[in-house]
Amino acid sequence: xxxxxxxxxxxxxxxxxxTWKAPTGEVTVEAVKAAIECGYTHIDCAAIYxxxxxxxxxxxxxxxxxxxxxxxxxxxxDVRGYQETIDAFNQTxxxxxxDYLDLYxxxxxxxxxxxxxxxxxxxxxxxxxxxxYKQGKVxxxxxxxxxxxxxxxxxENCEIKPMVNQIEFHPSCLEKEIRDFxxxxxxxxxxxxxLANGKVFECKELVEFSEKYGVSIAQLCIRYALQHDVIPxxxxxxxxxxxxxxxxxxxxxxxxxxxxxxxxxxxxxxxDSDDISF
Numbered sequence: 001x002x003x004x005x006x007x008x009x010x011x012x013x014x015x016x017x018x019t020w021k022a023p024t025g026e027v028t029v030e031a032v033k034a035a036i037e038c039g040y041t042h043i044d045c046a047a048i049y050x051x052x053x054x055x056x057x058x059x060x061x062x063x064x065x066x067x068x069x070x071x072x073x074x075x076x077x078d079v080r081g082y083q084e085t086i087d088a089f090n091q092t093x094x095x096x097x098x099d100y101l102d103l104y105x106x107x108x109x110x111x112x113x114x115x116x117x118x119x120x121x122x123x124x125x126x127x128x129x130x131x132x133y134k135q136g137k138v139x140x141x142x143x144x145x146x147x148x149x150x151x152x153x154x155x156e157n158c159e160i161k162p163m164v165n166q167i168e169f170h171p172s173c174l175e176k177e178i179r180d181f182x183x184x185x186x187x188x189x190x191x192x193x194x195l196a197n198g199k200v201f202e203c204k205e206l207v208e209f210s211e212k213y214g215v216s217i218a219q220l221c222i223r224y225a226l227q228h229d230v231i232p233x234x235x236x237x238x239x240x241x242x243x244x245x246x247x248x249x250x251x252x253x254x255x256x257x258x259x260x261x262x263x264x265x266x267x268x269x270x271x272d273s274d275d276i277s278f
Contacts, residue, residue, distance in 0.1 A: 001039060001246070004231060006163040007186045010102070010140045013042035013070055014226060015246060018192060018233035020044075024051050031237040032058025036069070038243040044166075044190075044233045046074035046107060047092055056096035071096065072103040074144055075129075077111030077278060080121035085128035089137070101138045104129055105166055109143065109150035110274050122150075123157045130160045140164065142188075145273045148181045155185070164188050169230050170196040170221060171206065171260050173268035179230070194221050194232040196266040203265050213250055223248045224260055 003011035017035040022028040028051050032043065036059070045055045052073065059069065073096070079088045089104060106125060110118040129141040142164030143151065155161045165182050167175050169191030182189050200206050200221050210217045218234070222245055225232035234245045252260070 001041065004188055006140050006188055008140060008163060010163070011070075012103070012140075012164075012188065012190075012231060013040070014231055015040070015222065015248075016042035016044045016070075016072070016190065016231060016233040017242070018044045018235035019051060019055055020046070020049055020192065020235060022049070022051055022054075022235065022237065024054055026054075027237055028054040029058040029061065031242070033062045034239040035242050036062040036064050038239070039246050040242075041068055042070040042072070042231075044072045044192075045096070046076070047088065047095075048074070048076040048107065052092060052095035056098065060097055066098070070102040071098060072105065073101055074105040074107040075125060077108050077276075078113055080111075080114050080118075080125050082124045082128045085125040086132070089128075089132055093137075100136065103140045103142060103164060104132065104138045105142045105144045105164065106146075107144050108273055108276060108278075109146045110276065112277055119153050119157075122154065126154055126158055130158065133160060142166070145271070146178075147273055148178060150273070151181065151185070151187070161185065162187055164190055166190040166192060166233075168193050168269055169225055169228070169232070170194050170266060170268070171200060171203065171224065171263045172196065172266035174228075174261060179228070183229070189230050190233060191225050191230040192233045193269070194225050194234060196221075196268065199266045203263060205259070205263050205265075209252075209256060209260065212256075213252070215248075215250060216244060218245055219248050219250075220252070223250060223252055224257070227252055227257060 144166035
């Protein structure tokens with residue numbers, strides 16, 4: 001698998017294995033083990049997913065060399081502040097049974113708990129993340145679901161700017177302005193829900209393109225993300241699909257990329273990160 005270099009030189013594998021909505025219990029343990037066995041080295045998780053212990057167990061039981069893996073987690077919305085962020089990070093490390101993370105993100109910019117003072121609280125948490133980075137406890141730091149102005153608020157008040165922004169990305173949800181800003185600031189974009197929570201399978205145009213290229217719709221959407229310089233986070237608990245989702249060694253033509261860009265039927269979550277209720 002190819003790697004994408006963050007601006008600090010850390011290499012991030014170009015496809016990640018997502019664990020959102022993966023259940024607690026043996027299913028997630030086995031899915032993570034299967035993903036690593038199939039060739040994924042980039043595992044994306046979060047405290048709010050409630051399954052970090054299972055993810056950690058899957059990593060441990062895979063017997064993979066830790067230095068060959070790239071593990072991401074995220075600070076949830078009910079935690080802000082310097083020491084609170086340190087404590088949450090350490091809990092994640094404990095649950096994952098790891099000594100360090102490769103990437104730690106602020107999950108959402110303006111949670112309801114801190115709606116009126118979110119800039120101040122985000123800066124406090126970011127300072128903690130900068131210190132964790134300096135101490136080598138995390139190799140890279142970033143944000144998730146941040147709009148341009150949210151990123152600017154961090155950049156204007158930080159010593160180390162974000163290295164990654166994780167956003168929703170799939171046909172019908174392109175977030176071009178955010179991606180353009182990130183490109184200008186040398187911030188790598190990772191994309192969650194590359195299959196639009198299953199909506200891509202109902203899209204007639206994508207069915208036609210998948211048949212044209214002789215690939216599954218999932219493979220088509222993963223390749224589509226890659227050609228837009230977005231690192232897709234793909235999820236499955238079925239080993240056959242886990243393996244197939246890495247088989248994207250084909251190229252979508254520029255003409256077809258433009259046609260997929262114009263698809264509007266896959267929808268999106270349309271969560272306004274300035275006005276979320278969680």
